[in-house]
Amino acid sequence: MIRESVCCVLGAGYSCAAGLPVTAQLFEEDVYISSRAAQTRFERVWRDYDSWREENADRNVEEYLRDLYLGDRGALSPPFAWAAEIIGAVLSTPRTQDSALVNPRYAVRLTRPLRCAVHEDFWACILTCFDTVSVVTTNYDICVERCLRHRRMARSPMPGFFYGGLARPQTARGVALPWRTEGRMRVVALEGSVPLLKLHGSLNWVLQNGTIVLYQDTRAAFRRGGDAAIVPPIPEKTVPIWLRPVWAESERCLCSARYWIVCGYSLPSYDTAMYQMLSKAGKGGRKKVFILDPASRRLRERWKAVVRHGDIVCLSALPDGISELARQL
Numbered sequence: 001m002i003r004e005s006v007c008c009v010l011g012a013g014y015s016c017a018a019g020l021p022v023t024a025q026l027f028e029e030d031v032y033i034s035s036r037a038a039q040t041r042f043e044r045v046w047r048d049y050d051s052w053r054e055e056n057a058d059r060n061v062e063e064y065l066r067d068l069y070l071g072d073r074g075a076l077s078p079p080f081a082w083a084a085e086i087i088g089a090v091l092s093t094p095r096t097q098d099s100a101l102v103n104p105r106y107a108v109r110l111t112r113p114l115r116c117a118v119h120e121d122f123w124a125c126i127l128t129c130f131d132t133v134s135v136v137t138t139n140y141d142i143c144v145e146r147c148l149r150h151r152r153m154a155r156s157p158m159p160g161f162f163y164g165g166l167a168r169p170q171t172a173r174g175v176a177l178p179w180r181t182e183g184r185m186r187v188v189a190l191e192g193s194v195p196l197l198k199l200h201g202s203l204n205w206v207l208q209n210g211t212i213v214l215y216q217d218t219r220a221a222f223r224r225g226g227d228a229a230i231v232p233p234i235p236e237k238t239v240p241i242w243l244r245p246v247w248a249e250s251e252r253c254l255c256s257a258r259y260w261i262v263c264g265y266s267l268p269s270y271d272t273a274m275y276q277m278l279s280k281a282g283k284g285g286r287k288k289v290f291i292l293d294p295a296s297r298r299l300r301e302r303w304k305a306v307v308r309h310g311d312i313v314c315l316s317a318l319p320d321g322i323s324e325l326a327r328q329l
Contacts, residue, residue: 004258004259005132005256006129006130006257007133007134007253008135010136010138011266012138012264012265013266013317014318015141018096018143019096019116020141021091023233024061027046032089032093041082042085048068048073052073065080065234069232085221085226092218097114105219108141108142109174109216109217111188111216114146118319122322127157133159135197136199136250136253137199138199138265144161144196148192148194150189151189151191158192160192162195163202165195165248171214173214195249199243203218203220205228251277251280254281255280255284258287261292263321264317267299278306279306282306282308286310287310288313290313290325290328291312291314292318292321300312
């Protein structure tokens, strides 16, 4: 084990290994639709996106969202909130093992372990090699939570997580099965040792009177037009007040970590807030950065601009990058 700290920076490419769509697929994936009203809203957005794509074949989904957010689509375009609702619903729609549960609203839940061998191998490699681990992610989904678990389990090698940047102790609301009445697991405590910092919010968070309330599942993606506490993926992001402690703690973890493991995050040039934070954190001593991405070699210069005095190691994406990372460590 390396007696130093590591900070893992995770993007959509990490969750893609568990079957979730990347940003480019958000308006093309199957989605659970919870009501007729939601169906009407979704169809309106899909039609508008198809029309936009015919006119902008060389642009990406985030740029469509930006145009919608700024009102550049015209008076007849759907509200931006409807597009954000689709994103939350797509990422919360039960897939693979979760699709067998009765009610899709509550199927994706942090108390139900994610049986993804690729993710299990990824964390086994990291937890074996480092004694201090933190995680910074731009993802809204709860794949990390479900693999690390909400606490250390007797028969699991995972250490459990807690949400970095949020007040502790932390508890998540919900019950074992929300349509039953028994009190078992009505509230679970997040008692793990790995800080998980979610820079853009989470699909199991709800903002109530300026305070983040935690849920065991992603029900917030399907109710009241989607009221999960997330910052939708638009190119120019400003950090809302309720997320600033998460960003501050993320910068501290990145700054103090000697090693960064970047998985599935391409550091796009338009994500200026993320670029600035990483650049500041990159000045905190010499870093060694491992990039697990199908385009890792192309991304080398982009990361060199962030970590000017560090070492950049380019690896394959998941799952092949895990064995390559283990050999490097």
